[in-house]
Amino acid sequence: MIGLHAFAALLPLAFSVCATGALAADAANGATMAKRWCAACHLVAADQRQGNPDVPSFASIGKRPNFNSEKLALFLLDPHPKMPNMGLSRQEAADLAAYIATQGK
Numbered sequence: 333m334i335g336l337h338a339f340a341a342l343l344p345l346a347f348s349v350c351a352t353g354a355l356a357a358d359a360a361n362g363a364t365m366a367k368r369w370c371a372a373c374h375l376v377a378a379d380q381r382q383g384n385p386d387v388p389s390f391a392s393i394g395k396r397p398n399f400n401s402e403k404l405a406l407f408l409l410d411p412h413p414k415m416p417n418m419g420l421s422r423q424e425a426a427d428l429a430a431y432i433a434t435q436g437k
């Protein structure tokens with residue numbers, strides 16, 4: 333019975349990939365992922381109250397003069413120290429990078 337569950341779990345994913353178009357980075361999707369997966373350690377949004385003070389906020393990362401979303405997306409495919417391995421897809425990494433870019437504005 334695993335097959336049916338796996339199919340049901342993948343369905344919304346397949347749908348959202350089609351809906352957003354392959355490889356067009358979607359900052360709104362990045363925001364959703366950041367709040368779900370990164371907010372435990374990083375300050376991911378201006379309205380977030382608590383983060384870990386030792387971890388750079390997404391706004392500070394996005395503001396760096398050498399910020400580059402493509403490089404950041406590549407960086408995210410390889411988990412950084414202390415970050416759990418989330419097995420991000422290229423699309424997810426690009427969406428997160430696009431979102432972090434908006435936080436630096």
Ligand code: HEC
Pocket residue numbers: 365366369370371372373374386387388393404407408412413414415416418428
């Ligand atoms: C368990 C805590 C934790 C989680 C969850 C986490 N991070 Fe991090 N992150 C850190 C720490 C700690 C650092 C600083 C690492 C260092 O300086 O070596 C860091 C650094 C970074 C950096 C690089 C900052 C720099 O100085 O270049 C980026 C980008 C980043 N995280 C993005 C993310 C994204 C995107 C997510 C969610 C998918 C995430 N992190 C989830 C703890 C976490």
